Amino acid sequence: MDLILGIALVLAGFYMAWNIGANDLANAMGTTVGSKSLTIKQVIVLAAVFELAGALLFGGNVTGTIAKGIVPLDLISGISEQIVAVGMLAAILAAAFWITLATFYNLPVSTTHSIVGSVLGFGLVCVFYGYITLTDIHWSVLLSIVASWFLSPVIGAVLAYLIFYIVRKKFLAKSENVPGTEKKFIWLQVATACFIAFAHGSNDVANAIGPLYAVFDMYGYNGFGPLTLAQVLLLLGAIGIVIGLSTWGYKVIDTVGSKITELTPTRGFSAQFATASVVLAHSFVGLPISTTHTLVGAVIGVGLAGGLSSVNFKVIKNIVSSWFITVPVAAITCIIIFFPLGWFFL
Template sequence: MDIILLIALALAGFYMAWNIGANDLSNAMGTSVGSKALTLKQVIVLAAIFELAGALLFGGNVTGTIAKGIVPLDTIAAINPTIVAVGMLAAILAAAFWITCATFYKLPVSTTHSLVGAVAGFGIISIFYGYIGTSDIQWFELVKIAGSWIVSPVLGASVAYLAFFVVRKLFLKKAEEVAGVEKKFVWLQIATACLMAFAHGSNDVSNAIGPLYAVYSIYGYDGFGPFGLTTALLLLGGVGIVIGLATWGYKVIDTVGTKITELTPTRGFSAEFATASVVLANSFIGLPVSTTHTLIGSVIGVGLAGGISSVNLSVIKNIVKTWFITVPIAALTSMIIFVPLAWFFM
């Protein structure tokens, strides 16, 4: 039965990675398509290269936080490791189902929000079953992560606003032909698109493979074939994310690239530079932040630089609504899924 559970976890992890690519990476790369600096096919190729690079080089830093930084999985595993495996399977499925629903409606949501909420849901039902006490959950870690969700879009908006202000002052206002400046910034935006994919891989691949890492390490797996455990799972997550972008990413790309504000290469560059900077800084310290929140904040920032009227407030309102309901929906769904899974596998 354990081997069936571990295989189910791997498949669920790949499904989660596919969702991350379809929603999260798509909104991260949507500015490049929206400004027409890159085509969708070109974005997919660049993402395949730099997403995997970011995942393999820095993805392990955040994986530990997602894996064991919220719920004391080792304590639960001491009772029965199957409980942890079932709980992580429920969490992955809950988060992935919500992201699939959001992507269908072209809404960019936070995969980090979704997964952290779902893991917290497992923690809450573990308290209900008596596996752990209320004080065993790392509430401070949750508060710290939640704080980053508020700070990251504000930072993204601030850095993007400042970046575009500098670009406009130094280049656009002094240019005899604005179109010529925008054309030159296409190359800079291609560079920041690569940086965005790298930053995304460094932080958000953990949302797919963090729970898997927790379970496989508890069961004593140290690797698969020629790869160590972390490398093998990071590859699984990275490949799944790129496939998600290639197959279903166009839905969210349309929202981020065209619906919030008009994007030009200079604006797209400013938004991507701001987002990548904020995400990479948090990846370096091992803090999972929402690429979605940071990017949307950055796009709003460059939009506000052109005046409030240049930002589509109704689209932003719908996006923010989904942000507020993501954590409770993911947590509740995780608890609901856990009950039949526990009955079946335990």
């Protein structure tokens, strides 16, 4: 592989990971900050430990799906390995550019949507050039991923609603000191913050390093020293994500933590526990799921438990609108980026 192309891929992967931290992990941890259970600095420390643990222990399952589950890279690499490398670089950059724009406008978008859409864009470029046909794209895998995007916020909302309903009935309604009871739930929310960082690492780090893994694995790189290739890249992705959270994550944290609905420790605990459970279950079976969709659904669920007036539907409308355009924008951007990259590298 061309040295410049290899360096560009690593830098693009790190940039994508930084974006995931600034947007995706930020919205995952936003409920903890919004309920004032932890400060941003404390969240960063917890995220650094548990994001890395989730990535190294479970991240490999989803990495394989992102890397090779959507577009038949084996067929394309048989024609030219360089085309695959350039295509994955275009996909990473396309997804990362869109997430940067969304973060600038405080919108929590799905990094999973972004990378899946951009990889699909590369697949369509290959169809255009005749390297593969439309039927070669793994539409069934793509359909299962897309289905999870619609189901995950609903499941997150229902599960969070039920958890908060039980908490409110069993603890808050029977308490003579509600503020004191809420204070006790701070420690539970700290635990769920660790849980959700672990779940996020297990699923969403793959969005940054999946395309990298596909390319370096194709060229026969097995790893560095005692670490396998997947472990090295997962480590790179996890570090980039934590840096993204610590440097720019405050913008999306503010949206999720305070603008959708008022959050207390009991509500934040309910939303986070529901989200982490759904995400980790999908990571176990290797299915990319949107942490963003699940968490926003969960926050809406606990908000609805307090009545419709407790939820800011204007903010929700803006968030959901950004969800619908993410896949086509990422795919089109990848197609646009591929041609100048192809002119330079191919």
